[in-house]
Amino acid sequence: MPIPQALVTRYFQLIAGRQFTEGERELERVKQKMPKTEWNRGYFRALYGMYLSQKNNDNYSFFAKLDLTDKPTLHGYRREFLDHTRNGLHGDFDRGYFSAWSDCMRVLTRLEVPTQQNSTAANVAAEKERLETLRSDKSQATIANFLKKKLADAEEE
Numbered sequence: 001m002p003i004p005q006a007l008v009t010r011y012f013q014l015i016a017g018r019q020f021t022e023g024e025r026e027l028e029r030v031k032q033k034m035p036k037t038e039w040n041r042g043y044f045r046a047l048y049g050m051y052l053s054q055k056n057n058d059n060y061s062f063f064a065k066l067d068l069t070d071k072p073t074l075h076g077y078r079r080e081f082l083d084h085t086r087n088g089l090h091g092d093f094d095r096g097y098f099s100a101w102s103d104c105m106r107v108l109t110r111l112e113v114p115t116q117q118n119s120t121a122a123n124v125a126a127e128k129e130r131l132e133t134l135r136s137d138k139s140q141a142t143i144a145n146f147l148k149k150k151l152a153d154a155e156e157e
Contacts, residue, residue, distance in 0.1 A: 003043065004033055005103075011047065012107040015054045016068065023051060042096030050104065071109050078105035 007030050014023035027047055034040040053061035067073065081102035085095050 003030060003040070007033065008047070008100075008103055009107050012050075012104050013111065015051055016108060016111060018054060020051070020055050027051060038092040039096035039099075042093035042098075043100045044096075045093075046097045046100030046104075050100075066108070068108055068111065074105050074109045078102050078109070081105060 007026060011023055011026040011030060014020075014026055030047065031044060034044060050063050052058075053063045058064055066077075081098045084090060084098035085102060087095075090098070
């Protein structure tokens with residue numbers, strides 16, 4: 001019985017989104033559906049390693065250094081992992097391990113990840129709108145109004 005790709009895809013989405021409780025449940029479901037083979041043992045070890053590196057915020061791990069917005073690089077990693085999967089010099093465990101990573105790269109290339117720049121631009125726009133609201137509300141004291149009044153009072157003395 002092969003590993004259900006829907007479960008694995010959901011698992012990758014959860015750990016990429018840092019939803020660890022649900023990800024752990026999904027990982028347990030994947031483990032229950034896997035037959036006991038050396039290839040599946042390698043596949044599962046890769047999945048579990050991805051989970052641990054994300055959960056522990058391991059800055060030195062491969063997963064932490066991935067730029068999820070750089071699709072061409074993710075495709076390149078996938079091709080490299082697929083090459084290892086097809087390499088006859090690797091044992092079944094290793095081929096399963098690299099297969100999990102190639103599946104992960106496949107899912108990550110299809111994920112829509114909000115870019116940091118877009119969220120920063122949205123924060124700047126929201127802050128500017130908030131400042132405009134303060135300026136138009138005459139009953140609201142602002143630091144600029146306070147400093148103008150202090151400066152005017154100091155000049156009168």
